Amino acid sequence: MLNEQIAKDVGPAHLDIAWEQRGDPKHPTVLLMMGIAAQLVHWPLGFLQALVARSLHVVRFDNRDSGHSTHLRDAPPPNLPAALQGDLSSVSYTLSDMAADAVGLLDALKIDAAHVVGASLGGAIAQTIALEHPSRVRSLTTMMSTTGDMSVGQAHPATMKALFGGPPARTREEVVARAVRSYEVVGSPAFPADPVAVAETAGLAYDRDYDEVAIARQAVASVASGDRTRLLRALDVPALVLHGLADTLCDPSGGRATAAAIPGAELVLIDGMGHNLPPGLWERLADHIAAIVRKGEAKAAGTAPRPLERR
Template sequence: MLVAANRFGASTVDAIAKQVGPAGIDIAYQRLGDPLAPAVLLIMGVAAQSIHWPDGFCNALLDCGLQVIRFDNRDAGLSTHFSDAAVPDLPAVLAGDLSSVSYTLSDMAADAIGLLDVLDIEKAHVVGASMGGQIAQTMAIEHPQRVHSLCSMMSTTGNMAVGQPAPEVLRDLFSGAPAETREQVIEQYLRAMRIVGSPGYPVDEGEVAARAGLAYDRSHDRVATARQAVATVASGDRTERLRLLQVPALVIHGPADRMCDVSGGRATADAISGAKLVLIEGMGHNLPPGLRLQLAAQITEFVWHVERVSLR
């Protein structure tokens, strides 16, 4: 099996794609691996950046002969921020008033398709985590001809009856004054991982702190995080549209996920015909060191199976 000659790490340089998608925005991305190999597009969640896909996980995909693209969603990292947009009002959005919503998951899915256009990739295996899983689902629904396979991780369908955080998690995560300084943001991220992380797989707090600091240095935008959050709510329930999908699908979730209850993963797998559901004991709402090779193995096995079937 092909082993990629280049690796994700501290020296990996971001490229900036200009005028991407219908919105014509900038998208920061990193692409490594053989450009002729199957393409895996990684999509992160709310308040997360491309660098929140751990290097070890990405390199495990490369080692299995895949090419890997990770990128900053709009309003994250080095991609375009919608700083002039309306201030998001989450309680109003939850009550049905969408006037403060700047964009939806459909817009974010169109950004990802636009990035594939820039990279001259006809079809990709799309892997999304948390909100990224919802964007990946939306890509498969609205652009099925561009999605070779779908992997939805620790995510949900948009049905508010499933996949919800535990009430005490929201209280613990968002109590106290907002984090503003670099040190405060790092401590907040460490606290979040202690609350929603994987109880069966300890984190390396030094690594977590370093990544949080790097993310702060790339971009710190609290309001952008809120804009992404209201986009997920405003996009509504995808269940019935997921039932119509003909795209091969893998759903990965942890029963210990306190940020997105496992019912969201179960509902996603139930909605997509033929979807494979993998539940990993001890997995919460993160990608800790002890899980990365296991997750990469699940995804690469699935991707290569889809590739083999498509050649028949």
């Protein structure tokens, strides 16, 4: 069940941002960011519960151009092929703008600093927050993501063909069916997801908002933001990089490059995990995130990390 709220006039762009929180606000805040074409509902409830059980306060939200947050429908039509060739004339915003939205949400919630956790494009946004707003970040977790270096973390050609070949999905039924097929391609072979649950989430996301052009705007924003590798080398924050070795949408080379770029980053590569958050990994992923949160809290307090606590 959602307990969604709308924060108004958020960040420098003065957007509406849809958000939801779980757990005790007195506990360390984990700010969750999803990727392209994804909404706050794509963070599985069981995963959220696993984080809350580890004494964490969880905030998830819709990025701009997704779900119930502001959609930039009057922006120029995005041209992803042109952007990939270096023509950025169709760029409406960059990851820096999306990072500023997230920091603006922290302002609206009166949260001084958070543990930022991003999946896929959300990982790139989380990296950008750590780079451009370091005082607001106590730890950084980047999942199934990459550095922006186009030589790493790329989707496998067969995966791209399977996902984007054929006619576009338009109706609710078509979009839900495509989501189920997509999970068969990019999901975790060792940790199968329930297709009924996948369909339910896809239907919920469609009902909240389906904006195919916005997906391209977010993709163009990612391309326009460039390679963060050199900048990541200057980070001074406890960092965790999680990546599935069976990920064919963002090749594990992206995770390896991210961990190599961030000083002291912990790299966790998971056999059989693809480009999703399957139930069989919720507890394990939550343990890793809770551990980096403890390191971040200890660094902020100048103390040693505390043992893991579960409720």
